[in-house]
Amino acid sequence: MIAPRYVSPKERAENRARLIRFAYWVAVAIPIIVVLMMFGYSDQAPAWLRSLVVSLDGALGFPVLWLIKAIAAP
Secondary structure (H helix, E strand, O other), X not given: XXXXXXXXXXXXXXXXXXXXXXXXXXXXXXXXXXXXXXXXXXXXXXXXHHHHHHHHHHHOOOHHHHHHHHHXXX
């Protein structure tokens, strides 16, 4: 029978910090980036932001434009 691996308190804290950092990116940073890019497609955005968003979205395969079309579809 194989005994479970011992996890030190330091390693447990590092794993917890890694999980919290991942949760931050998923819950906060990624939605903010998507909303900023969606705003970049609006006519209220400055021209430099519109061109930046279109070029960045195009480099990624237009996922934000697809999301906007999916939200706008009835």
